[in-house]
Amino acid sequence: MTSEDEHPNMREPAFGGHSMAVRRTGLAHARKAAGFTQESFAEAMCVDRSAVARWETGAREPLPHQRAKLARLLKVDMDVLDKLLSPADATPTSAVQRWCAPVSADDDEQDALELVRRINASDVGDETLTRLEAAVDELAIAYPTTPPNVLLGRVRQYLGYVGRLLDARKTLAEHQRLLVVGGWLSLLGATVHIDLNQESAAAARLKTAASLALHTGHDEIRAWVYETEAWHALTDGHHAKALELAQTAKSIAPAGGSIAIQAVAQEGRAFARLGQRREAYAAIQEVQHLAAPLTRPDQPEHHYRYDPDKAVAYTATTLAWVGDPAAEGYVREIIRRLGGGNDPAKWPRRVASANIDLSLALLVNGRLDEACGHTLQAITSGRVVPSNHWRAAEVLRAVEARGLPEAVELREAYEEMCRQ
Incomplete structure (x- = not known):
């Protein structure tokens, strides 16, 4: 079989969905200026030479996680790289050579995802989805220890990748799983936006998460959306609204899950802020009852997994507030x-x-x-x-x-x- 590089009519369209490729001459000039042939550059990027050729012809574009490494090898910053990859491709080589700011390398997680996707017959594939689902867990585990702006950047990268995969060929089951991944990522993104007091962005992410949860019939995500909105209302001082949202989350939450406990905990905190001590104490007792059978998980840092330590922490907050x-x-x-x-x-x-x-x-x-x-x-x-x-x-x-x-x-x- 002949390679894609030898037959332009067999080239895959760019992720952006444009059927007409625009040659990126500046990208090729920058590669040569950095001392690379297509073969040596492909080896440094851990991709096939044909991938480099498609980047330079405009038939494809690098994945988000590859761009940091691409910029580092070309000795340019991310703004210049964006110009090199844009359809206009007007950045001259002399300008490229002036930008030498060091760029830290990103991990190769999405590189592995793309490789798995291409190996499988499906444009998405079970292994790709499994890795994406694992990435959701990794981001949720990173939430309590990662600076919000750093975590938000990682969430955005994965959401962008999910968005492109939605346009790819896939089975109905794969489409469903991809929507669920998008729902969790949108929910986590909304949580980080709330942490940063980015009101409009948080509302948009929550709306997306709720929509994806409805499309997939995923009550757990739906309940977490309401619980997250309840916390947002509490931080804004809208205590009655927070109580209503927490109770809605409680009514939707699947029995026995982490969100079922978290919704009650949020309800108790809302009662505490409203000065309803009896109801707050009742919520504390319910949380302790629901959390009692739980054992400490291997990854208690996970934002969407309840554990006994969280039960103690929420009890402490509620008692402090009353x-x-x-x-x-x-x-x-x-x-x-x-x-x-x-x-x-x-x-x-x-x-x-x-x-x-x-x-x-x-x-x-x-x-x-x-x-x-x-x-x-x-x-x-x-x-x-x-x-x-x-x-x-x-x-x-x-x-x-x-x-x-x-x-x-x-x-x-x-x-x-x-x-x-």
């Missing part, structure tokens, strides 16, 4: 389980949140100086995301109202955090 002195014991227990808070590298966000909850409990117990110290520790850790600034602000207002001398330092740290 002003119960018993919150202190729960918070100290969760900090102990997370490594004492001395090395928060593994659980940075949960340790930071626990320190703020501990501060609220200490305020109730009249230990204002300790409350200041723990809030300051949370703020200066750099792990309090923008959507949680209000939690630190609650402690700050309380200590300022009582005229505590330490409030001055706490105010300065808080304002510095908000400026970053």
Whole structure:
């Protein structure tokens, strides 16, 4: 069989869906300027020479994860690379040679996905989908320890890849699985947007996740969408709306799953913010009952997997919000389980949140100086995301109202955090 490079009519269309390829002369010039032949460049990129040829003829474009390595080999930055890959392809070689900023290499996850896709008869294939499903889990596990802007970039890359695969040939079962992957990625993306106070983007991602969940009949994702909206409403101070959304999530959630427990926990926190103590305590008891049979999973960091430590953490927060002195014991227990808070590298966000909850409990117990110290520790850790600034602000207002001398330092740290 003759190769695709020898027969232009057999070339695959570009991912963008354009049937007319536009030759990227600048890309070829940049490769030569960097000292590569097509063969040596293909070897450096871990692809076939025909793939390099198709990039330069405009018949195909590199996958998102390949672009960082491509830029590094060509000694250009990402903006110049985008121009080299654009249809206009107007960047001269001299301009390419001036851009020498180092670019860190990305991992080869999507490279492996593309290889599997091409090997299988289907344009998508079971192995590709299995790897994408594993990538969803990896991103959810990375959520508590990865800076939001970094995680969001990775989520966007995978969503872009899923979007292109939706145009590929596939079976109905593969299409269904791909939509589910897109639903989880959209949900996680929305969560990160909420963390960054990016309201419009969060709403759009949640709408997409809800739509994909409806298309696939995936009640777990649907319930997580409502739970995420409930948390968003809580952070915005819309406590009654948060309660309604949490209860909707509770009604949709499949029995026995993580979201069934999380929806109750979110309901309890909404009750606490509304001052409905009896209902908040009932929710705490229900969470403890549902979480009791659970064992600690191998990857408790997973954002969408409930575990006993999360049950303790949500109990601590709810008790702190209703002003119960018993919150202190729960918070100290969760900090102990997370490594004492001395090395928060593994659980940075949960340790930071626990320190703020501990501060609220200490305020109730009249230990204002300790409350200041723990809030300051949370703020200066750099792990309090923008959507949680209000939690630190609650402690700050309380200590300022009582005229505590330490409030001055706490105010300065808080304002510095908000400026970053």
